[in-house]
Amino acid sequence: MKKNIFLGTAAFAALCTLAISCVKDPVQAEAALPQGNVVWDLHESFDSVGKLTSKGWVIKNLSEPMGSTGWRQGRYESAQGMQYKFNGPVPYIGFPAFRANTAPTDFISVDVSAVNGTGNLSAWLISPQIPMKNGDTLIFYTRTADDANYPDYTRDRLQVLANFTDGTANVGSSSTSTGSFTTVLADINQNYIENFNGGYPEVWARARIVINNIPNGVTSTGRFAFRYVGNDAGLQGPNFASIIGIDELTYKHKGE
Numbered sequence: 001m002k003k004n005i006f007l008g009t010a011a012f013a014a015l016c017t018l019a020i021s022c023v024k025d026p027v028q029a030e031a032a033l034p035q036g037n038v039v040w041d042l043h044e045s046f047d048s049v050g051k052l053t054s055k056g057w058v059i060k061n062l063s064e065p066m067g068s069t070g071w072r073q074g075r076y077e078s079a080q081g082m083q084y085k086f087n088g089p090v091p092y093i094g095f096p097a098f099r100a101n102t103a104p105t106d107f108i109s110v111d112v113s114a115v116n117g118t119g120n121l122s123a124w125l126i127s128p129q130i131p132m133k134n135g136d137t138l139i140f141y142t143r144t145a146d147d148a149n150y151p152d153y154t155r156d157r158l159q160v161l162a163n164f165t166d167g168t169a170n171v172g173s174s175s176t177s178t179g180s181f182t183t184v185l186a187d188i189n190q191n192y193i194e195n196f197n198g199g200y201p202e203v204w205a206r207a208r209i210v211i212n213n214i215p216n217g218v219t220s221t222g223r224f225a226f227r228y229v230g231n232d233a234g235l236q237g238p239n240f241a242s243i244i245g246i247d248e249l250t251y252k253h254k255g256e
Contacts, residue, residue, distance in 0.1 A: 040131055040253040046108040046246065047101050049073045056128025058169040062177070063115035063122050070114050071125045071228075074107035074245055098141040098204040098247035110228045111243035118237040121230035122175040125246070129167050131253055132222030136211040138185070140249040144200040145242050153194035154242035159227040160186040164214045167221030181225050185209050192230070192239045200244065224251070 046052075049072060052059070061070035075094035094111075096104035114123045144156045161181035163170075170179035186209055193199035214222070226246065233241040 042127070042130055042249075042251040042253075044249045045099065045101060045106060046074070046249070047103075047106040049108050052108075058124070058126040060124040060126070060169075060171060061114055061122075062124065062171065062173065062175050063119060064175040065116040065119050067112075067114045067116050067119075067234075069111070070123045071108055071110045073109070074105040074247075075109045075111060075243055076104050094243055095143065095145055095245065097245075098143075107245045107247035109243055109245040112233065112235055112241040114228065115230075115234045115241075117234045118232055119234045120175040121228055121233045121241060122177075123228040124171050124225055125228075126169045126171070126225040127223050127251070129221050129223055130251065131218075131220050132162070132164065132211060132214060132224075133218040133254055134212045134214050135254050137252045137254075138207075138209040138211065138224060138249075139252075140207055141204050141247045142188070142201065142207060142244060143204045144195050144202055144244045146202045147196050147242060148202075152240055153196050155192040155194055155230070155233070155239045156189060156200040156241050156244050157192060157229050157233075158186075158188045158200070158244055159184060159229055160188075160209060161225050161227060162211070163223045163225070164219050167219075167223065169223065169225075171225070171227075178227070181223075181227075183213055185211070185224065195242065204247070 059071045074097055076096050077093055078091065079093045094109060097107040100106045108125065110123050115121045138160070142158065144154070147154045161178060162183040162185055163180040164183060166180050168180055171177060171181055172179040186207070189199045195202055228244060230239050230241045233239045
């Protein structure tokens with residue numbers, strides 16, 4: 001419900017270390033690298049989402065009922081005319097990239113249109129198969145839209161999961177299944193707190209996850225995945241979702 005306005009801190013639940021900090025403007029300083037000999041890394045700026053599949057990324061939408069879009073090129077577009085749940089015209093849908101290399105849409109996003117009506121969101125962005133080891137570090141930037149002037153506060157949620165076992169992109173076949181992605185690395189806004197009141201960050205925020213709980217400490221065929229998830233999260237649902245973005249992702253694999 002709207003209008004008891006206060007600022008809070010985002011609520012996170014994670015099985016590994018997750019640190020997140022908000023910034024209003026892009027920063028020039030690079031993310032701190034883990035200690036040790038870095039022998040492999042993955043970096044993705046998401047400037048061209050259409051090329052992700054050729055790099056080994058997998059995109060799936062298991063929302064029920066499935067909507068018109070899933071993970072897509074960053075959404076930052078003019079919106080002329082009346083929008084659902086708004087009292088008047090909204091100038092823009094979305095927000096610009098954390099770091100725009102060629103255009104303000106140089107990031108990847110997913111939004112409430114992934115599901116229809118009052119339904120359950122489950123939209124997946126799955127990494128390529130990569131070597132993973134306990135102590136590796138995953139860093140990315142994420143945010144949602146500023147909903148301070150919305151007639152209804154929104155509630156967005158993002159899970160980060162891992163498959164340490166079979167190297168596949170198997171996430172099952174329903175909005176509640178996770179398939180081979182059985183390890184939860186982080187769960188951002190698990191309790192569906194209103195974004196404006198401390199739920200999902202409304203400015204670009206840096207997330208840092210330290211990998212652990214890999215059986216035997218290492219795998220040559222691991223994957224991590226982002227799952228945009230929400231129960232009753234459609235436009236007509238009580239957990240009305242908005243839009244989230246991810247930008248400037250780096251996975252650092254440590255040597256011995």
